[in-house]
Amino acid sequence: MRVGVPTEIKPAEYRVAITPAGVREMVEHGHEVLVEAGAGEGSAISDAAFEAQGARIVPGAEALFAEAEMVIKVKEPQPVEVEMLRPGQLLFTYLHLAPDPELTRGLCGSGATCVAYETVEDARGRLPLLAPMSEIAGKIATQAGAFMLEKPLGGRGILLGGVPGVAAANVMVIGGGVVGMNAAFIAIGMEADVFVFDKSIDRLRELEVAFAGRCSTVYSTTLAVEEMLPRADLVIGAVLVHGARAPFVIRREQLALMKPGAVLVDVAIDQGGCFETSRPTTHRDPTFEVDGIIHYCVANMPGAVPITSTHALTNATLPYAIALADEGVAEAIRRNPGLRPGVNVAAGAVTHPAVAEAVGMPSVKVEQALKPSADGPIRQGHLDVSARRPPEHAEAE
Numbered sequence: 001m002r003v004g005v006p007t008e009i010k011p012a013e014y015r016v017a018i019t020p021a022g023v024r025e026m027v028e029h030g031h032e033v034l035v036e037a038g039a040g041e042g043s044a045i046s047d048a049a050f051e052a053q054g055a056r057i058v059p060g061a062e063a064l065f066a067e068a069e070m071v072i073k074v075k076e077p078q079p080v081e082v083e084m085l086r087p088g089q090l091l092f093t094y095l096h097l098a099p100d101p102e103l104t105r106g107l108c109g110s111g112a113t114c115v116a117y118e119t120v121e122d123a124r125g126r127l128p129l130l131a132p133m134s135e136i137a138g139k140i141a142t143q144a145g146a147f148m149l150e151k152p153l154g155g156r157g158i159l160l161g162g163v164p165g166v167a168a169a170n171v172m173v174i175g176g177g178v179v180g181m182n183a184a185f186i187a188i189g190m191e192a193d194v195f196v197f198d199k200s201i202d203r204l205r206e207l208e209v210a211f212a213g214r215c216s217t218v219y220s221t222t223l224a225v226e227e228m229l230p231r232a233d234l235v236i237g238a239v240l241v242h243g244a245r246a247p248f249v250i251r252r253e254q255l256a257l258m259k260p261g262a263v264l265v266d267v268a269i270d271q272g273g274c275f276e277t278s279r280p281t282t283h284r285d286p287t288f289e290v291d292g293i294i295h296y297c298v299a300n301m302p303g304a305v306p307i308t309s310t311h312a313l314t315n316a317t318l319p320y321a322i323a324l325a326d327e328g329v330a331e332a333i334r335r336n337p338g339l340r341p342g343v344n345v346a347a348g349a350v351t352h353p354a355v356a357e358a359v360g361m362p363s364v365k366v367e368q369a370l371k372p373s374a375d376g377p378i379r380q381g382h383l384d385v386s387a388r389r390p391p392e393h394a395e396a397e
């Protein structure tokens with residue numbers, strides 16, 4: 001398959017969807033890899049490093065999208081990229097469609113088959129392609145929150161860890177999954193008093209064991225949240241209901257319970273945000289204030305540390321990208337059931353039920369959408385790569 005990796009164009013996004021190691025693996029599997037010139041620069045990877053492993057450098061996104069059968073990206077396609085997608089093309093990237101009906105409609109209109117990193121599951125129903133970015137976002141959430149609590153940045157002016165004789169700050173983490181656990185881990189390391197809220201008692205049990213009593217765990221209810229808000233200096237929102245829009249865990253009127261200058265970090269902003277007053281921000285302008293409370297709502301937090309994120313992300317995505325390139329989407333989801341929920345849009349239809357519900361569109365079964373037509377190997381949203389695979393691959397099966 002011809003695999004294309006464009007330069008990310010979302011503001012302040014410096015990650016790239018493949019590393020030289022990934023190019024090498026793809027090439028060894030018989031695929032051709034096109035990388036847009038300069039795509040790796042933000043992650044300190046030169047064009048020459050990609051070329052040395054067999055990639056072909058393509059001057060611009062237009063040429064790359066036109067040639068590639070599968071496009072691998074990091075962030076959701078921007079409007080100009082949606083326009084370049086075409087029927088039969090495969091897109092593999094973060095999509096976060098639940099809060100974005102417009103993008104969902106755009107992808108349906110493109111006819112491309114769109115596989116979202118964030119809804120691919122492993123055998124235990126966890127999210128293996130979200131986890132590495134969640135680990136990073138969780139760690140950044142506490143770092144950023146600690147920074148924003150400084151007075152010159154609009155915060156209350158409290159040091160997370162306190163000093164001898166002066167109490168530490170209270171950090172409240174709502175959602176104790178991968179983001180929440182990593183946020184709590186750093187907050188504990190910075191010697192704050194940490195409280196992790198979750199609705200899953202099993203998860204709270206796991207956290208108790210992992211942190212060996214170094215933070216408090218709280219079963220999350222509206223009352224429990226309201227009782228903690230007046231004490232919290234930093235609140236990190238990290239809830240997730242797979243594929244769905246994030247639920248609101250703090251409403252606007254509840255901000256009045258908080259101390260002026262307290263900081264909210266909404267990591268779940270990429271799923272629509274879990275605070276009612278959140279709206280997406282960028283690394284260039286990360287915060288805004290509502291009712292005296294500082295909001296940090298950067299939708300691509302790991303983009304700030306691209307050298308770490310690019311490698312962490314591609315370590316996780318590469319096996320799935322190779323499976324898609326080797327087998328085509330229909331066969332890859334048959335062989336690897338965890339990839340199936342990754343398919344969010346195919347042949348003009350939404351194929352993930354939670355996404356469909358969130359955007360108010362009907363949901364179609366993936367297999368139904370991908371059914372080959374009588375017109376030949378390629379139809380809208382379906383790429384039958386067996387017809388294009390080099391003979392040695394066809395024979396190996």
Ligand SMILES: NC(=O)c1ccc[n+]([C@@H]2O[C@H](COP(=O)([O-])OP(=O)(O)OC[C@H]3O[C@@H](n4cnc5c(N)ncnc54)[C@H](O)[C@@H]3O)[C@@H](O)[C@H]2O)c1
Pocket residue numbers: 118130131133134135137174175176177178179180197198199200203220238239240241246247249266267268269270271298299300301302
């Ligand atoms: N902004 C960014 O750059 C960025 C980066 C990575 C991940 N994220 C987002 O962070 C969020 C969390 O991701 P994750 O990997 O930690 O997910 P996860 O599934 O590992 O954890 C989510 C946790 O939230 C809990 N939860 C669900 N509803 C809840 C509620 N109403 N109250 C309390 N807890 C609740 C679940 O039980 C679970 O433990 C997701 O929306 C993800 O997309 C954002």
